Amino acid sequence: MVIVQKYGGTSVGTLERIKNVANRVVRSKEAGNDLIVVVSAMSGETNKLVEYASFFSDSPSKREMDMLLSSGERVTSSLLAIALNEMGYPSIALTGRQAGIYTDGVHTMARIEHIESDLIKHELEIGKIIIVAGFQGITEDGCVSTLGRGGSDLSAVAIAGALGADLCEIYTDVDGVYTTDPRIESNAKKIEKISYDEMLEFASLGAKVLQNRSVELAKKLNVNLVTRSSFNDNEGTLITKEENIMEKPIVSGIAVDKNQARITLRGVSDKPGIAAKIFTTLAENNINVDMIIQNVGEDGSTNLGFTVPENELESTKQIMLDLNASENLEFDSHVAKVSIVGVGMKSHSGVASCAFKTLADENINLEMISTSEIKISMIVKDKYSELAVRALHSAYELDK
Amino acid sequence: MVIVQKYGGTSVGTLERIKNVANRVVRSKEAGNDLIVVVSAMSGETNKLVEYASFFSDSPSKREMDMLLSSGERVTSSLLAIALNEMGYPSIALTGRQAGIYTDGVHTMARIEHIESDLIKHELEIGKIIIVAGFQGITEDGCVSTLGRGGSDLSAVAIAGALGADLCEIYTDVDGVYTTDPRIESNAKKIEKISYDEMLEFASLGAKVLQNRSVELAKKLNVNLVTRSSFNDNEGTLITKEENIMEKPIVSGIAVDKNQARITLRGVSDKPGIAAKIFTTLAENNINVDMIIQNVGEDGSTNLGFTVPENELESTKQIMLDLNASENLEFDSHVAKVSIVGVGMKSHSGVASCAFKTLADENINLEMISTSEIKISMIVKDKYSELAVRALHSAYELDK
Secondary structure, three states: EEEEEEEEOOOOOHHHHHHHHHHHHHHHHHHOOEEEEOOOOOOOOOHHHHHHHHHHHOOOOOHHHHHHHOOOHHHHHHHHHHHHHHHHOOOOOOOOOOOEEEEOOOOOOOOEEEEOHHHHHHHOOOEEEEEEOEEEEEEEEEEEEEOOHHHHHHHHHHHHHHHHHEEEEEEEEEOOOOOOOEEEEEEEEOOOOOHHHHHHHHHHOOOOOOOOOHHHHHHHHHHOEEEEEEOOOOOOEEEEEEEEOOOOOOOOOEEEEEEEEEEEEEHHHHOHHHHHHHHHHHHHOOOOOOOOOEEOOOOEEEEEEEEEEHHHHHHHHHHHHHOOOOOOOOOOOEEEEEEEEEEEHHHHHHHHHHHHHHHHOOOOOOOOOEEEEOEEEEEEEEEEHHHHHHHHHOOOOOOO | OOEEEOOOOOOOOOOOHHHHHHHHHHHHHHHHOOOEEOOOOOOOHHHHHHHHHHHHOOOOOOHHHHHHHHHHHHHHHHHHHHHHOOOOOOOEEEOOOOOOOOEEOEEEEEOOEEEEOOHHHHHOOOEEEEEEEEEEEEEEEOEEEOOOOOOHHHHHHHHHHHOOOOEEEEOOOOOOEOOOOOOOOOOOOOOOEHHHHHHHHHHHHOOOOOOOOHHHHHHOOOOOOEEEEOOOOOOOEEEEEEEHOOOOOOOEEEEEEEEEEEEEEEEEEOOHHHHOOOHHHHHHHOOOOEEEEEEEOOOOOOEEEEEEHHHHHHHHHHHHHHHHHHOOEEEEEEEEEEEEOOOOHOOOHHHHHHHHHHHHHOOOOOEEEEEEEEEEEEEEEHHHHHHHHHHHHHHHHOOO
């Protein structure tokens, strides 16, 4: 098989851990695989460089930031190649440029435009293990670019897509994707297979295993993604297209996001354009509105509720006051979003009512509800969120 | 003027010092100069990376070493450009590749083959300060290469040559070239101007201000080189072609090299080929023989003396014993080489006899003597070397 492996900052955080990664790579090579290994910078390295830059400027020139930040991955990729060569496994370290990762010119947040994989293919053909410095690419005019947060995952997925690799393994310090946060529910089970869409819902809901951009790219390029730990030999979680998952569970997992704040505007005048004005202003201020609920109020007025990330509550408050959209404003940062995710929902009825009944049995009030094809999200009081997760986890028999 | 400035590892060793370099660069820019600034890695950084590599291998793959080692200069060059941009001076950081420094493929010890300076010229024309990551280049097939010890000086000189720059300033932590080591003779004076050839003799004699490779390249490309300190505003020493030096001193300075060992073979059979065999064998073992003296001995035999660096004495001993070239071998590591350098010697007689007389007056015995057009070197007992330097410094009136 052709396998792309990606090791994150924690997995290459010390020289000993890089050696451990080398041993893993060798095991996979010995099992007969063709390997491309994408590495991040040693953990802490990128933050250190960001701090260096902030010594000189609060808004350092982005082109130079990219040249600065790209150096950390060069260090780990060369070290891993040196380790493998020493162990007798011919390896070559490639920068983003040498790996043919071409991006647009948006420095520090570049998007991959295309991959020129000739060199990688050639080196694979002559039996080498390819080590690629993650997180970085090159613009059409020859400048170093970086891909933003989670960029090394993107490098790995994009290369896997360009090569038509059989598998793209993302190694972190967690075993995979769980039915819910094991710190909340000790009976949480690792999910064996999950669809891209479910994973996207999980990621956006605060399960930090993979960033949305990588999952979206994997979906677009049809890359089989595996997330697993570099610290043990446990099988990870395969993220793949829905058709590849034979037994589709109705509910795959329960996600919780405590970084939520709820804003309620009562008695908003029910004229066209009011909601548009509110949400346009918020968007212009880069505030990420998540759930939006509008209810009929009294006397031709309407009640409007929405959620924003908790750390954006203060600026949201200010904007609401400036807009003077309602006399009756409520803000609540003590809320959490609990969500049920599962592709099986599409073809099963009763999933939502089971959730509502379960929480009602626990006397948990639902402050907001929103649903999509494969997700039901509910806003509850923060203090009930753990109880809600455990009750739902058990109700959908995810611990079985 | 078009000026290339190069700042070494000590000069950019901390963030504060990089800021200090930025201030210097700005001052030179404000004085109306077009500036290209070449920087080394922060001091200690390259050694750290070498140590990292040695964790994995005693002889790490050289191609990967180059990718590893080149990262340090990228950090300093981006940081300096960030600092200058913040100060309102548009700057651009360039890697060795972007600066168009093409080298041969001898990784970790590459030689610059040519410079494609179009990008530098363009950025200069639009008024930018160019910051170049020193020490690195790119091979014809797109791999990162490094230039070996003193590589950033080479980058600076090569760029100055390619641009026809008026000046190439090499900033270190010393003020310039002195008539002799100020730790030995407190009356040592800084030399204002010195010719390439004299500087080459000084460097090879152990004055560590500049490496020979840089001076040789400056001579070849006719680059006016200035060595000065980044920690004060003192004028440095200009290294230039002889024609540019109006008043040529007979003697420019006195150098001393204590890292010397003397080997004497008495009664070597005076047949052709014996000396050749000895020195070929030493060369094959990478031992750098410096001075060689052959004297007529007794009975058709000959006495052969030569010097090697002190740390190569042990292996030299072993080779001499293996060769069995003489029954009568002497080794002495307690010797030093004291040398008088000056282009004026060419046209003045009596320089050598003044030296011999001066040392005789101090009762210092000369164990070996060798002369070139612009240099007289003498081997003396180690313990007399400081006395010899001071006596000669005074005899040639270098303190005046």
